[in-house]
Amino acid sequence: MAMLLWALVAVCVLWVTLSCLPAGWDGRVPVLPYLIALQPFLWIPMAVVCVAALCLGEMPAATGALVAAVLAVARRPLTNHTQRVSARESLERAEHATAQLTVMTLNCRYGRADARAIVRAVRERGITVLALEELDDALVAALEREGLRELLPHRCLGEGKESDNGGFNGIWTKDEPVATAADVASIPAADVPAAVLRAGGATVLLAAAHTKSPMRGPCDWSDGIRGLARLIVHTTPAAAADAAFDAVVVMGDLNADIDHPSFRTLLKAGFRDAGLAAASRRQPTFPRWLPWPRIVLDHVLFTDRLAVTRTAAFVVEGTDHLALTATLAV
Structure with a gap:
């Protein structure tokens, strides 16, 4: 029995180390993205093993399971935390802001999301930029x-393709954009439509993205996520070579979180995750029908010129994701 307990502990430890793989390696085997996504909950089986070991009088195994459980909870490398803007820093920067953008993103699940609920949320929450994924013509x-x-009143839609991950993406804005583009990131996924807005003296590129799910190809999943980092080094949107911008915002269902090495590529490139930087807690968004456990798949990423003051997640009927909102100070 002791051997079995130790084997379970070893499996857990190895499982945790998967998040330390080099970026891109997490897309080499189809099951890896899913195993890494479940890491936040590894403490549960380890707690069971610890209790079982205590009941059997196997103190070394119980200690090993306890250590593994702690490792699972504190699994995120310290280098990740150096990438985020603290809540205090965000609030301090927001005090000097001259404008704000209230953004919302939602995966519409093959176009089945409740259109009336989406519009009601936009109205009641004062949304100024809306990003929707998995759209179809009927929902639009x-x-x-x-x-x-x-x-x-202003919108930009990606072009629907057979290779889309459940539908095309779209972005709507309250203010008239300086420029729009149907696809600003050539990634193996649905088009990434974008709008360039002037806010607070800055020119901001806002894009709606939906990377492929691992089941549609782990390599495309990883390449799509990492490919979004190229938006930071661009100085103009594809539609207007003379419209430079000062900040970038990427919103959408990225099918990954900070545990995935491919996702951390975006943080290393200079993106900040609103869920990490806001004073409010992180917002798990999938699946909608389970209050717990949920995982974080939907994100609002932004670059240094901006700061986030708050985030929120809420239910929209008809889809399997929660909607995610963030208030960005410019």
Whole structure:
């Protein structure tokens, strides 16, 4: 029995180390992205092993399981935490801001999200930029009928393709954009539509992204995530070579979190995750129908010119993700 307990502890420790793989390696084997996504909950089986070992009088195994459980909880490398802006820093920077953007992102699950609920959320929450993923033509038409154009009159849609991950992406804005582009990131996934806005004296590129899920190809999943880092080094959107911008915001279902090495590529490139930088707690967004356990798949990423003051997640009927909002100070 002791051998079995130690074997379970060893499996847990090895599982935790998967998040330390080099970026891109997590996309080499189809099961790896899923195993890494479940790491936040590894403390549960280790707690069970610890209790079982105590009941059997196997103190060394119980100690090993306890250490493994602690490792699972504190699994994120310290280098990740150096990438985030603290809540205090964000609030201090927000005090000097002259404008703000209230953004919202939602995976619409093959176009099945409730259009009326989306428009109601935009109205009641004062959304100024809306990013939607997994759209279809029927949902876009339903949003128009429900009055989305009256609230956010400007839009840019990606082109629907057979290779899309459940549908195309779209972005709506309250203010008229300086420029728009149907695809600003050539990644193996749905088009990444974007709008360039002027806010607080800055020119901000805002993009809606939906990287492929691992089941549609782990290599494309990893390449798509890491490919978004190229948006930071761009100085112009594809649609307007003369419209430089000062900050970048990427919103959407990225099918990954900070535990995934591929996702951490974005943080190392200079993106900040609103969920890490906001004073409020992180916002797990999937699956909608389970209050716990949920994982973080949807993100609002931004570059240094901006600061986040708050985030929130809430239910929109018809989809399997929660909607995610963030208030960004410019």
